[in-house]
Amino acid sequence: xxxxxxxxxxxxxxxxxxxxxxxxxxxxxxxxxxxxxxxxxxxxxxxxxxxxxxxxxxxxxxxxxxxxxxxxxxxxxxxxxxxxxxxxxxxxxxxxxxxxxxxxxxxxxxxxxxxxxxxxxxxxxxxxxxxxxxxxxxxxxxxxxxxxxxxxxxxxxxxxxxxxxxxxxxxxxxxxxxxxxxxxxxxxxxxxxxxxxxxxxxxxxxxxxxxxxxxxxxxxxxxxxxxxxxxxxxxxxxxxxxxxxxxxxxxxxxxxxxxxxxxxxxxxxxxxxxxxxxxxxxxxxxxxxxxxxxxxxxxxxxxxxxxxxxxxxxxxxxxxxxxxxxxxxxxxxxxxxxxxxxxxxxxxxxxxxxxxxxxxxxxxxxxxxxxxxxxxxxxxxxxxxxxxxxxxxxxxxxxxxxxxxxxxxxxxxxxxxxxxxxxxxxxxxxxxxxxxxxxxxxxxxxxxxxxxxxxxxxxxxxxxxxxxxxxxxxxxxxxxxxxxxxxxxxxxxxxxxxxxxxxxxxxxxxxxxxxxxxxxxxxxxxxxxxxxxxxxxxxxxxxxxxxxxx
Numbered sequence: 001x002x003x004x005x006x007x008x009x010x011x012x013x014x015x016x017x018x019x020x021x022x023x024x025x026x027x028x029x030x031x032x033x034x035x036x037x038x039x040x041x042x043x044x045x046x047x048x049x050x051x052x053x054x055x056x057x058x059x060x061x062x063x064x065x066x067x068x069x070x071x072x073x074x075x076x077x078x079x080x081x082x083x084x085x086x087x088x089x090x091x092x093x094x095x096x097x098x099x100x101x102x103x104x105x106x107x108x109x110x111x112x113x114x115x116x117x118x119x120x121x122x123x124x125x126x127x128x129x130x131x132x133x134x135x136x137x138x139x140x141x142x143x144x145x146x147x148x149x150x151x152x153x154x155x156x157x158x159x160x161x162x163x164x165x166x167x168x169x170x171x172x173x174x175x176x177x178x179x180x181x182x183x184x185x186x187x188x189x190x191x192x193x194x195x196x197x198x199x200x201x202x203x204x205x206x207x208x209x210x211x212x213x214x215x216x217x218x219x220x221x222x223x224x225x226x227x228x229x230x231x232x233x234x235x236x237x238x239x240x241x242x243x244x245x246x247x248x249x250x251x252x253x254x255x256x257x258x259x260x261x262x263x264x265x266x267x268x269x270x271x272x273x274x275x276x277x278x279x280x281x282x283x284x285x286x287x288x289x290x291x292x293x294x295x296x297x298x299x300x301x302x303x304x305x306x307x308x309x310x311x312x313x314x315x316x317x318x319x320x321x322x323x324x325x326x327x328x329x330x331x332x333x334x335x336x337x338x339x340x341x342x343x344x345x346x347x348x349x350x351x352x353x354x355x356x357x358x359x360x361x362x363x364x365x366x367x368x369x370x371x372x373x374x375x376x377x378x379x380x381x382x383x384x385x386x387x388x389x390x391x392x393x394x395x396x397x398x399x400x401x402x403x404x405x406x407x408x409x410x411x412x413x414x415x416x417x418x419x420x421x422x423x424x425x426x427x428x429x430x431x432x433x434x435x436x437x438x439x440x441x442x443x444x445x446x447x448x449x450x451x452x453x454x455x456x457x458x459x460x461x462x463x464x465x466x467x468x469x470x471x472x473x474x475x476x477x478x479x480x481x482x483x484x485x486x487x488x489x490x491x492x493x494x495x496x497x498x499x500x501x502x503x504x505x506x507x508x509x510x511x512x513x514x515x516x517x518x519x520x521x522x523x524x525x526x527x528x529x530x531x532x533x534x535x536x537x538x539x540x541x542x543x544x545x546x547x548x549x550x
Contacts, residue, residue, distance in 0.1 A: 058398030064467035086523035130186030271393035321508035335510030489524035
């Protein structure tokens with residue numbers, strides 16, 4: 001099935017959708033009933049496509065780092081600002097609509113009614129069941145991770161029947177594990193059409209969920225199984241650069257062997273409007289989600305030392321110089337070369353309030369749509385006015401799973417189970433070599449604790465801007481057993497101040513830092529581990545207990 005057909009089918013399926021606005025509503029009177037639609041394999045295929053509609057939210061993937069120390073969202077209506085600064089409440093739920101159970105209802109209906117259809121090929125039927133079980137498992141995983149226990153629902157006929165209490169987080173986790181373990185052997189093990197679930201996708205969900213819950217042996221086994229499929233590998237770079245890493249997030253990289261699953265977009269049928277919201281103000285964007293200086297500080301120098309270890313090689317007045325090449329491929333920083341909307345070659349300037357006597361449209365203290373951190377994500381942003389015909393209707397696919405995550409997850413799980421070993425170093429070295437970085441220093445990182453520190457840093461910079469950091473700082477503990485979020489999300493979020501020297505030829509040295517300015521105060525309390533249950537759902541279902549602290 002071609003991608004464009006797949007997207008079109010999702011759009012047209014809304015007329016057949018038997019689910020409801022949320023899991024408390026009954027089937028609409030104008031929807032087609034199971035008795036009239038579940039007759040043929042074609043019926044089953046249509047309903048399976050309906051389960052795909054919105055099953056993963058690439059908005060969460062793009063915005064989620066704003067709920068961490070390495071990202072920031074300024075616009076209140078987008079909701080992520082509250083998650084980042086600890087201002088969450090049950091009444092502020094714009095971003096938390098993924099609590100709804102629409103897709104799970106679709107999956108329940110599909111799995112119930114598919115038994116009415118006679119298939120000529122049992123493998124085809126099982127593959128479809130496996131896809132839908134995987135979708136349902138992901139939906140429960142996302143909800144369970146964010147909220148800490150949600151109802152495991154059936155297909156209800158009335159709103160009263162749907163008023164059920166939350167299951168425990170452990171009960172939902174075990175349900176997720178069971179769904180995936182049943183689904184994986186049913187699925188195709190080979191390559192499939194982009195955006196479609198195969199064993200690699202289901203194994204990636206198994207791997208991520210197990211890693212997040214600290215079930216390291218299960219996570220390691222899933223990572224190994226993905227590698228053994230032989231379908232995926234890192235997008236290669238030319239020697240000493242991060243070219244392959246950068247290519248991944250551009251339209252040229254959409255067929256990369258590194259991508260396990262990406263949300264498919266098409267300019268005409270299902271465009272990616274969020275690309276426009278990522279650009280800075282001078283380029284006509286909203287700066288809706290931006291990186292922070294905290295992320296810059298995490299990158300190693302290009303010689304493999306951290307900035308704290310580098311001595312004079314790190315100059316705090318020129319913090320963008322001599323860094324891991326992935327920084328430039330991930331962050332648009334002041335001093336970088338850029339091509340503006342008019343096709344002109346310019347130098348990014350988010351430090352000076354005026355440029356050539358005119359107000360700087362990218363001044364962080366100026367208009368709302370200027371990046372308040374002075375930084376912009378480089379991932380997914382094409383350089384120049386013609387890269388996307390319309391950046392608000394872009395054909396950019398959002399990567400949800402890629403092979404680098406598999407290597408990093410294997411390294412973390414294996415180290416937690418067994419400590420340093422050659423297979424861990426090998427996994428990390430593949431990623432570092434692709435970026436143009438040196439291999440891991442085995443003498444320096446020779447204990448579980450020191451290697452854990454490196455793995456966490458590698459995971460942060462490799463996956464920056466892809467929605468992992470919030471979950472990581474919630475699950476990672478410090479030496480005292482406290483969530484890392486309790487340290488990195490308490491205090492002041494700041495941006496650098498200074499000036500840009502256009503006469504300097506080295507982009508990393510053009511920005512001269514003279515100080516910092518406050519962006520916002522941030523607070524993280526232990527109960528912020530979970531989001532509040534949106535009040536609108538508790539109003540419909542009084543049996544939904546609120547998470548403590550809200």
